Amino acid sequence: MAMKGARVRGGHGSFRVLLLLATVWLANGHPQCLDYKPPFQPSGALVFCKEYSKFGCCDVERDIAISNRYYEVMDFFDYGGFVSCGKFIKSIMCQECSPYAAHLYDAEDANTPLRNLPGLCGDYCTDFWRRCRSTISLLLTEDARVMEIEGDRDKFCALLELKDPEYCYPNVLTNAELNANLGTVQADPEGCLQLCLQEVANGLRNPVAMVHANDGTHRFFVAEQLGYVWVYMPNGSRVDKPFLNLTSAVLTSPWVGDERGFLCLAFHPKFKSTEKVYVYYSINVKKEERIRISEFTLSVTDMNMLDHNSERILLEIVEPASNHNGGQLLFGYDGYLYIFVGDGGKAGDPFGAFGNSQNKSSLLGKVLRVDVDDNNDGPPYWIPVDNPFLQDVKARPEVYAYGVRNMWRCSFDRGDPGTGAGRGRLFCGDVGQNKFEEVDLIIKGGNYGWRAKEGFSCYDNKLCHNSSLNDILPIFAYPHKIGKSVTGGYIYRGCEMPNLNGLYIFGDFMSGRLMSLKEDPSTGEWNYKEICMGTGQSCNFPKLINNYVKYIISFAEDEAGELYFLSTRIPSAKTYAGVIYKIVDPSRRAPPGKCSFTAHPVPVKGKLYHFHPRESKGTTGRPAATHKPYYTLPKTASKLNKGHSGKMDGLKDDSIGNRVNKKDPNSKPRKGRRRKLRQGMVRLASPGKRLDRGRVEIFIKGEWGTICDDLFDRKAATVVCRQLGYPFAIRVAKRAEMGQGNHLSILLDDVKCEGTERTLLDCQRSKIGQHNCSHKEDVGVICGYSEYDEEEG
């Protein structure tokens, strides 16, 4: 058995490999236990392997087991043997509890055999051989070659030595670099925190929210923008029928970046008894866009479904523009429902004398607070008696805080698991206009500054310098070179990652950056640290990965308090490109058993779909990842929608998204599965193969052709861009600016559109193929996510 280890070590080649790997491990610091998991702080002090009481790989039970085995071995010794060799044997046996146990036992690579004893340093081995070589047979009882090596120091140490001067025992204990940050979150040389991820769900269409019911079942409920809510069991299996299907009522579109849709749900804090759920979605009523907040009740026959006939509307707010619809619903620890409403849209909050956000008679640009308890008779909600503006006759009584632009994702802090400190604090990400994204700590009656201010800086100079503004500044703001659309997150308060306790983890939708803030309790300041994916060996645990798809839509907390985020490779409400990841700290875990829970069983009607992860690790063994996210749209296709591509809507190519922090080694352009060519579909041809711009080519009657530019305007370009999944056309490029399609026929001329047509064929135009222009007038377009400017998120 143990000899296998020796064989692995043998030979010049493997020796070189070992040195190479050792360099990488050293660079990353990678404590790991024999169960392929990070070390932990035992829940009680260890009696035998005392030195690992603070941090290591043994809990109290394991320590007792090692101690028992030690005394069994010691039974074979006389007093002299005990004195000379007892310490050696104990130290060697206790290496199982070292935070570097996996390395010492050669367990980091699950494909090579485990050593039976930890790898020793050369000098130490020689010493051990000189004084106690006869004890080896007691430690390696099953090994037939023990007798043979006992007499030969070289053979003896070839078996026991670990030819890595940094990691062998006992050097590993004294290596300052390895031990300096042991058990704390690892950071790379630039200070970026290295975390890992575990994929928990995939194939979702713009997953906007994931919540739990706080009912002991540990189910999680995932909402898709187009109007579905799905139920997942604690083991990741999904119930086949939706919890809620509002797709026929919800207003949204497949356009990339459309902010309308089903945006949030929140379970009543006493859901177990009230069985009520609240939802927030966009709707079209009498040609008016509105947001609607309504209440649903659980089905009486199925715990995994709402009663679709039970909807009760709490509130509808007219949206003057299609963007900035807010979209967060939360229950506070006060039992009240908090509603986060956007400023109504367009740029710069242009409505009324000073915008909606500073106008307390408008519900737009506000945090609202209402009481939905005991609402079965009478109005669907009450106003809490301590709402802040009840005395102000001009203010709507629902207003709790104002001056917000478009809060996207807010959360209440659960508080420190030990002391409860911080409990009830309300954190929000407020999406910025042209320059800054901000994170706010919301308090009752607070004015968060918009549109007077954006982040810390003035946006509307006049309002900004009015001394009665009295606004509350963000706890953190970042400029648009870091990201263009903040996605608020959570303060980590879970059990499994003790080092993350108190860290506010959030992200940016556009740049795909993960970020963190930590409060300095002495100054109250929040310190920023970027989060990047663990490189090298640090995410090399089973199920963990170190990359994610780029567009971070939302964060989530499960019933136990563990943290997740939801992102997608293609931010379209009809594309199955969304993934949910659990955030994992590879540097330390909770002691085994501490975080276990029993979920209340839930009867399931119908089928369950088991979860199959699709994401894979980045290349390990060398730094595969850079933590610098991409800022431009990628150019190449990567793997997508396995098993779902047939359901993809529209004509959009599957390649606008990307993944952050690593190049996917598995990504290949899809072959042999061409989408069906449909009459009127378009593509953009450009030398750089850019997806968002190029010469317009249209498919008609079996052939691709070009279009003349004479009457072609922004409205016609909008039709093209929407076909391709972009909400807006930024520019029309005339006179073959995007190149001449000389190899193609000119298929359309004199195209005049309203902008709402499905394809250019529905616009006013010449007959197909009839034209009086040349390829010098081939038209091109540039598409985008925003009509105002290319920069805004």
Ligand SMILES: *[C@@H]1O[C@H](CO)[C@@H](O)[C@H](O)[C@H]1NC(C)=O
């Ligand atoms: C997941 O849990 C459900 C019960 O909640 C069970 O029916 C199902 O078989 C489990 N799936 C797997 C893969 O274990």
Ligand SMILES: *[C@@H]1O[C@H](CO)[C@@H](O)[C@H](O)[C@H]1NC(C)=O
């Ligand atoms: C959701 O509802 C729509 C109509 O309201 C229906 O066409 C669709 O099949 C439903 N989806 C599911 C998965 O039940």
Ligand SMILES: *[C@@H]1O[C@H](CO)[C@@H](O)[C@H](O)[C@H]1NC(C)=O
């Ligand atoms: C404030 O909002 C209300 C409700 O939308 C509106 O009637 C009013 O004109 C606005 N006030 C100003 C000063 O713009």
Ligand SMILES: *[C@@H]1O[C@H](CO)[C@@H](O)[C@H](O)[C@H]1NC(C)=O
């Ligand atoms: C400052 O703001 C107050 C209240 O919003 C308003 O009544 C006042 O006219 C403003 N002052 C100036 C100089 O704009």
Ligand SMILES: *[C@@H]1O[C@H](CO)[C@@H](O)[C@H](O)[C@H]1NC(C)=O
């Ligand atoms: C050719 O150009 C004229 C204007 O110069 C226009 O009225 C006519 O419709 C065009 N013919 C075709 C087939 O596009």
Ligand SMILES: [Ca+2]
């Ligand atoms: Ca602000």
